[in-house]
Amino acid sequence: MTRLDAPAEPEREAASGGDGPRALLLEARDVPLGGIRGMQVHRSLPHRALPMVGAWCFLDRFGPQVARMRVEPHPHIGLQTVTWPFVGEVRHRDILGSDVIVRPGVLNIMTSGHGIAHSEYSVGDGEVPLDALQLWVALPESRRHGGPDFERHENLPVVDLSGGATATVVVGTFAGVASPATMHTPIAGAEVCIPAGERVRLPLDATWEYAIVAVSGNPDVPGVAQVPDQSLLYLGTGRDAIDVDAGERDVTLFLLGGEPFESDIVMWWNFVGRTHEEIVAAREDWEGEAAAERFGHVVGHGDERIPAPPLPGVRLTPRRRRD
Numbered sequence: 001m002t003r004l005d006a007p008a009e010p011e012r013e014a015a016s017g018g019d020g021p022r023a024l025l026l027e028a029r030d031v032p033l034g035g036i037r038g039m040q041v042h043r044s045l046p047h048r049a050l051p052m053v054g055a056w057c058f059l060d061r062f063g064p065q066v067a068r069m070r071v072e073p074h075p076h077i078g079l080q081t082v083t084w085p086f087v088g089e090v091r092h093r094d095i096l097g098s099d100v101i102v103r104p105g106v107l108n109i110m111t112s113g114h115g116i117a118h119s120e121y122s123v124g125d126g127e128v129p130l131d132a133l134q135l136w137v138a139l140p141e142s143r144r145h146g147g148p149d150f151e152r153h154e155n156l157p158v159v160d161l162s163g164g165a166t167a168t169v170v171v172g173t174f175a176g177v178a179s180p181a182t183m184h185t186p187i188a189g190a191e192v193c194i195p196a197g198e199r200v201r202l203p204l205d206a207t208w209e210y211a212i213v214a215v216s217g218n219p220d221v222p223g224v225a226q227v228p229d230q231s232l233l234y235l236g237t238g239r240d241a242i243d244v245d246a247g248e249r250d251v252t253l254f255l256l257g258g259e260p261f262e263s264d265i266v267m268w269w270n271f272v273g274r275t276h277e278e279i280v281a282a283r284e285d286w287e288g289e290a291a292a293e294r295f296g297h298v299v300g301h302g303d304e305r306i307p308a309p310p311l312p313g314v315r316l317t318p319r320r321r322r323d
Contacts, residue, residue: 019209019260022236023224026050028061039067039130044213044232046267051319053211053234054258055185057138057267061215061230063087063131069122073298074306075286076112078144078265078272082189083108084170084254085132086215094118095296098150102132107153107170109181113139115285115294116148119301133213133254135189137171138265138272143184148296153180159190163198165246167191167255174255175203188257194219194246202255203241210235210257212244217251219244227253264318269308276316283308 026049028042045059046052057079062069069090083092083102090102094110095117102108102120110118122128138144159167159175169179172187179189186208194200194217204210211234212219214227222243227233235242237260244253266273271282285294286308 020236020238022234024049024234024236025225025227026232026234027228028230028232031060033062039069040065042230044230045135046319047232050211050232050234052138052261052265053209053256055137055140055187055261056135056189056211056256056258057265057272057319058136059213059232059256060134061132062134064129065131066127066129067122068125068127069120069130071120072304072306073117073119073301074270075115075117075282075295075308076110076270077115077278077282078139079112080137080139080183081110081112082135082137082171083132084135084189084191088128088130088132089123090130090132091121091123092118093299093301094148094150095298096148096150097299099299100152105154105156107151107156107179107181109151109153109171111139111143111149111151111182113144113146113148115282115296117295117298117305119298133215135256136272137183137185137187138261140185140262144272149182151181156180161192161194161200161202163195163200165192165194165198165200167193167202172258174257185261186259188255190255191215192244192251192253192255194244194251194253196246196248196250199243199245201241201243204235204239204257206238206240208257208259209237210239210242210255213254213256215252215254217246217249219251219253220247221245266316266318268311268316274318279316280311283311
């Protein structure tokens with residue numbers, strides 16, 4: 001998904017206060033996409049108090065809602081998109097010839113490298129129920145200048161937890177189980193489902209940082225915080241496990257984790273880089289004669305595309321990592 005709300009000014013993110021266990025509860029902000037007839041999304045990352053969790057640098061939830069999605073071809077650099085649907089179907093097309101239907105329970109992951117373009121349409125001509133997470137993972141120096149790629153995984157490993165709870169390992173590793181998805185930094189992304197009345201212990205790597213995203217049911221982390229729907233609880237580092245209570249309702253949460261990222265990033269519109277100059281160059285390429293060479297042509301589309309917004313009148317600055 002493209003960011004149609006590129007900030008008028010560069011976002012200068014505050015450090016979150018250092019390593020170690022944290023309890024930072026952040027409510028997602030509502031962001032309209034595509035104007036008055038467009039979609040509404042709930043954005044948890046980036047946040048002024050929390051620029052990243054490991055390599056995770058962006059998180060939108062588009063739903064639950066009834067909407068017609070029409071996201072025309074748009075570019076990305078320096079990141080992977082991780083799409084994890086809960087309700088509805090979305091057609092993904094990209095420059096590699098991928099033309100697939102994104103469905104619940106199926107992971108679709110796109111690696112931009114130096115440059116890629118893609119589109120996303122809901123299936124059908126009218127409004128349909130939609131609910132999904134779309135996340136971006138910043139690529140490390142060793143991979144961000146490489147070529148684009150796309151993967152689809154229909155059979156993801158599931159970890160049985162206590163009391164009938166389960167964890168689907170979407171990307172990376174969790175509880176000693178690895179997803180088949182190709183990732184380029186030490187990372188974790190898992191959907192955890194807990195029946196009402198149950199408490200589960202989630203094993204963590206104490207050297208990584210983690211966050212819990214509430215999908216439904218208001219998960220409660222005893223002694224830390226209850227996490228309302230559409231909220232994110234940042235846990236920091238230094239924990240080898242956390243307990244989660246489901247309370248009176250079934251709970252679904254998404255666990256984000258990873259090794260603290262190797263460098264600061266500059267993120268603007270759909271681009272993740274390291275310097276202001278990289279972002280400027282990517283925008284100029286998308287808007288200029290180099291568009292086809294760098295970003296290719298999305299299969300099944302003509303000349304339609306999303307133009308890049310104007311750059312702010314000041315220098316883009318890096319998002320600060322936690323000290």
